[in-house]
Amino acid sequence: MRFPVFSLLVAVLGMSLASAAEYFPPPDSQGGWRTLTTPAAIRKKAGMDAAALERADEFTRRCAQNGGLLVVRKGYLVHERYFGRAGRHVNPDMASTGKAYTSIACGIMLEEFRDRIPDGLDTKVFTERFLPEAMPLDDPRRSEITLGHLLCMSAGYWGEGGSPTAVAEGRVISLKGVPGQNIRDLDQSSLKVPMWTNAGAGYSYSSPAPHIASMVLRRVTGMELDRFIDERLAQPMGWGPWGYCLNRGGFRMPHANGAGSIAVHATDAVRFGYCLAHGGRWAGRQLIPAAYIARCAKPSPFNPHTPFSLQFEHNADGHVAGAPRDAFWKSGAGGFGLLIVPSLDLVIYKLGGNNGQYDPTLTDVPQPKEVDTSRDEWKPIARTPFHEGSLGGDDGLRRVLEMVIAAVRD
Numbered sequence: 001m002r003f004p005v006f007s008l009l010v011a012v013l014g015m016s017l018a019s020a021a022e023y024f025p026p027p028d029s030q031g032g033w034r035t036l037t038t039p040a041a042i043r044k045k046a047g048m049d050a051a052a053l054e055r056a057d058e059f060t061r062r063c064a065q066n067g068g069l070l071v072v073r074k075g076y077l078v079h080e081r082y083f084g085r086a087g088r089h090v091n092p093d094m095a096s097t098g099k100a101y102t103s104i105a106c107g108i109m110l111e112e113f114r115d116r117i118p119d120g121l122d123t124k125v126f127t128e129r130f131l132p133e134a135m136p137l138d139d140p141r142r143s144e145i146t147l148g149h150l151l152c153m154s155a156g157y158w159g160e161g162g163s164p165t166a167v168a169e170g171r172v173i174s175l176k177g178v179p180g181q182n183i184r185d186l187d188q189s190s191l192k193v194p195m196w197t198n199a200g201a202g203y204s205y206s207s208p209a210p211h212i213a214s215m216v217l218r219r220v221t222g223m224e225l226d227r228f229i230d231e232r233l234a235q236p237m238g239w240g241p242w243g244y245c246l247n248r249g250g251f252r253m254p255h256a257n258g259a260g261s262i263a264v265h266a267t268d269a270v271r272f273g274y275c276l277a278h279g280g281r282w283a284g285r286q287l288i289p290a291a292y293i294a295r296c297a298k299p300s301p302f303n304p305h306t307p308f309s310l311q312f313e314h315n316a317d318g319h320v321a322g323a324p325r326d327a328f329w330k331s332g333a334g335g336f337g338l339l340i341v342p343s344l345d346l347v348i349y350k351l352g353g354n355n356g357q358y359d360p361t362l363t364d365v366p367q368p369k370e371v372d373t374s375r376d377e378w379k380p381i382a383r384t385p386f387h388e389g390s391l392g393g394d395d396g397l398r399r400v401l402e403m404v405i406a407a408v409r410d
Helices: 002-021 039-046 050-060 095-112 140-144 147-151 183-192 208-221 225-237 266-277 290-296 393-405
Strands: 067-073 076-083 165-168 171-174 312-314 328-332 336-341 346-351
Touching: 039 050, 039 076, 050 067, 050 076, 050 393, 067 266, 076 266, 095 147, 095 208, 095 225, 095 266, 095 290, 095 328, 095 336, 147 208, 183 208, 208 225, 225 266, 266 336, 266 346, 328 393, 336 393, 346 393
Parallel strands: none
Antiparallel strands: 067 076, 067 346, 165 171, 312 328, 328 336, 336 346
């Protein structure tokens, strides 16, 4: 009878030791990430080929005017390189990459304030309770929009840009351009963007939708989005100085834009991704509901039209052939992107951006005085029949994902 009890004790002890051994980096001010710098160490401890990472880095430099590449595997920072105006202590406008932070903040809200929003993602939010600013409704179809629709870009909101597209039941639909967000009246302009279809009937990438989700968070929690993120994520993880790009052309926005433009240090972006890769845990605390993260990485009933769930593109359908199907990521204009592959214990942060995204006046965070302007005149390489040229945007991000995964050797 001793052996089963002994075996049970050994198993419990083993689980305790594994939990205790799980690594989480201290803040940069206290030493930061553990790093590997030699090809032998990178191969032995992180199971990656340093030469292949260098090739991914070289490709990254062809994608944007400014940027960088950080790779964390098995808790080791195995690659960190910047070019142009980017750097470890810089706070660039990460554009739509910030939508991922809005989504995760909403996931925390749904767990922590479930008594105030008991229907969770199924909550129809265009009501006096959640969005009194929207009353009376200018379009009765808005009454059917749920929080899940907003976070999956399937609320029926008109897509953005001069020639937006939509997807419905496998069909790609061209839409005409309509006015979108106006930073001088962010809330109302987001609420009033026209609907092109009923909630749930199609997908179109529309930035007003996640901002409206952040307005719901503001109402439910009684806190601004940036303060909520600071208390629930930034402080527990030990982020350095960060903020939102609130200052625009002499005008200061009264609220953080849930559609993006967060500005965090690169090593803190990978902290955020590392927390997602580890099921929302951080140093003994469950900061983010694991079930919510799982929903970010798989098809959503709120968006059966495209592989986009809760503000993350996911690879459950294998459309990125060189990546595992549990990979998920969020891109941002200028070539930014945060990518998470839990099955490989891998986090990738690709920086990009034009000079304007590195304007130090965008945030109230002090920026380094020394600026590398060597790429200020950089231009994309033109494609030819014999050269793919520069590959930016989401295509470049997916290529970097495949190239970094190709560096995995275990």
